[in-house]
Amino acid sequence: MQPSMFNVRVPLEARDEVFLMNTLTDAQLVVSRDVVSLLDRFTGREPGREIEWGAFDRAEREAVDLLFDNGFIVADRKADQRRLDKYFTAVKNDNSELHVTVLTTLQCNFACDYCFQGDHGDHNKFAEKMTLETAAKVGDWIEREMDKVHPERFTLMFFGGEPLLNLPVMYYLAERMWGASGSRGVPMSITVITNGLMLTPEVVDRLAPYGLNGFKITLDGDRDAHNRMRPLRGGQGTFDRIIENIRKVAGRTKIAIGGNFDESSVDSYPALLEFLREQEFADKLLNVNFKPVVRTEAARPKGVLPLVPVGANGQPLKPLGGTCMTNVGEAGASGCDSCAFLDDKMEFLRKETKRHGFRTSDGVHNGPCHIHHTHAQTIGPDGSLYACPGFTGEKGLSTGHIDGRLDASRESARQNFDRLHPWKECKDCAFIPTCAGGCLVASHTQLGDMNMPTCHKPSFESAVISLAHDVSSAA
Numbered sequence: 001m002q003p004s005m006f007n008v009r010v011p012l013e014a015r016d017e018v019f020l021m022n023t024l025t026d027a028q029l030v031v032s033r034d035v036v037s038l039l040d041r042f043t044g045r046e047p048g049r050e051i052e053w054g055a056f057d058r059a060e061r062e063a064v065d066l067l068f069d070n071g072f073i074v075a076d077r078k079a080d081q082r083r084l085d086k087y088f089t090a091v092k093n094d095n096s097e098l099h100v101t102v103l104t105t106l107q108c109n110f111a112c113d114y115c116f117q118g119d120h121g122d123h124n125k126f127a128e129k130m131t132l133e134t135a136a137k138v139g140d141w142i143e144r145e146m147d148k149v150h151p152e153r154f155t156l157m158f159f160g161g162e163p164l165l166n167l168p169v170m171y172y173l174a175e176r177m178w179g180a181s182g183s184r185g186v187p188m189s190i191t192v193i194t195n196g197l198m199l200t201p202e203v204v205d206r207l208a209p210y211g212l213n214g215f216k217i218t219l220d221g222d223r224d225a226h227n228r229m230r231p232l233r234g235g236q237g238t239f240d241r242i243i244e245n246i247r248k249v250a251g252r253t254k255i256a257i258g259g260n261f262d263e264s265s266v267d268s269y270p271a272l273l274e275f276l277r278e279q280e281f282a283d284k285l286l287n288v289n290f291k292p293v294v295r296t297e298a299a300r301p302k303g304v305l306p307l308v309p310v311g312a313n314g315q316p317l318k319p320l321g322g323t324c325m326t327n328v329g330e331a332g333a334s335g336c337d338s339c340a341f342l343d344d345k346m347e348f349l350r351k352e353t354k355r356h357g358f359r360t361s362d363g364v365h366n367g368p369c370h371i372h373h374t375h376a377q378t379i380g381p382d383g384s385l386y387a388c389p390g391f392t393g394e395k396g397l398s399t400g401h402i403d404g405r406l407d408a409s410r411e412s413a414r415q416n417f418d419r420l421h422p423w424k425e426c427k428d429c430a431f432i433p434t435c436a437g438g439c440l441v442a443s444h445t446q447l448g449d450m451n452m453p454t455c456h457k458p459s460f461e462s463a464v465i466s467l468a469h470d471v472s473s474a475a
């Protein structure tokens with residue numbers, strides 16, 4: 001027997017205790033140092049040199065049983081590996097939820113500083129927009145999936161581009177899927193990821209009867225930082241209008257705030273949090289979460305040295321092909337020296353968010369993200385299927401089509417995504433069950449290899465320290 005490789009421990013100096021967590025079982029214990037010493041007695045045991053149980057008194061045996069039952073002690077390393085394989089198979093085949101993200105359009109009315117989509121150049125002129133005819137086929141496909149997967153619940157997420165630029169498709173799918181899920185007895189919910197500029201009470205009221213769960217709106221820092229990062233094409237700011245829109249709808253639906261930060265905007269977030277706390281809708285905000293920006297060569301700001309991701313063939317890699325950068329790469333950041341800086345700042349922002357009274361992610365339970373779930377699918381405006389929203393628009397990475405068409409390229413992409421296991425490069429990292437090797441969009445754009453992890457371990461390490469203090473103070 002030996003300690004599990006997924007154990008994480010955080011000393012709680014003030015209490016002379018230790019927080020123990022097993023990331024695979026998600027067991028969390030606050031224990032005395034004696035228990036940790038007991039656990040250490042299992043370290044370095046080689047096969048054949050088993051523990052002498054006679055050396056343990058009754059209390060120690062009970063503690064060992066507790067540690068074993070919660071996965072902190074395992075038979076051997078192979079047992080840990082078997083449990084990990086079983087866990088990822090269960091994640092992959094999990095049918096408790098059918099989660100479908102529909103990109104109603106790749107057009108956008110913003111010209112974000114870090115995104116090469118949106119109202120830059122002539123992007124919107126050529127960007128795809130879903131037709132009602134395609135939406136009807138999307139409805140057919142979702143119904144077939146419901147009958148195949150038999151999920152316990154169905155989540156429909158609208159994303160883009162800016163999804164509110166295609167309201168007819170949103171309304172059609174919301175209404176149709178509500179009927180389809182209702183007739184199958186499957187609870188349905190709708191979430192919309194939007195820049196918030198066109199969010200009105202009318203939009204909320206139109207979606208409300210169909211299981212509307214809420215809107216996620218992006219604010220990239222305080223007024224000045226946001227207006228710089230997320231302007232309209234002519235440079236006009238968007239902050240005031242978004243806040244006004246939130247004010248109008250906050251009593252009617254849930255609102256979550258998301259934000260993308262980089263070195264230039266991170267210090268403005270405390271001012272944003274202060275501003276939000278003072279608003280009369282503060283208690284209506286569901287949660288507030290921030291993440292680092294994924295910058296690509298095409299989106300780099302003027303005056304910054306280019307960091308061009310290069311593939312194995314030495315050719316520059318393409319930046320992300322279609323989706324809004326707002327929500328891509330939840331664990332991603334640029335592949336440059338700023339990564340460590342951003343990891344530090346994640347922790348700073350989590351603490352600030354909590355200090356201002358808002359709920360936020362604990363930074364440990366981040367995944368495995370949707371790309372590892374077979375029954376989480378993304379549909380592009382033309383009906384192409386993708387493994388996650390981050391790959392939308394790169395037709396070569398489409399894994400299928402709602403009309404069932406099979407071609408060699410999609411089949412090969414599907415098989416590639418099916419085989420992905422970047423965590424196998426992570427050796428004995430204790431965070432594999434929650435991280436799974438990081439954001440594969442970041443691996444693709446920055447490393448040119450989706451089977452290579454993009455690692456933000458320092459971010460997990462600092463997050464688990466915060467979690468330990470939160471858990472122990474609540475105990």
Ligand code: SF4
Pocket residue numbers: 327328329330331369370371388389390438439440441442
């Ligand atoms: S790979 Fe995962 S974390 Fe990255 S964009 Fe896709 S779903 Fe999000």
Ligand code: SF4
Pocket residue numbers: 423425426429430431432435436437438453454455456457460
């Ligand atoms: S990417 Fe880093 S933090 Fe994530 S599992 Fe791999 S080694 Fe651990």
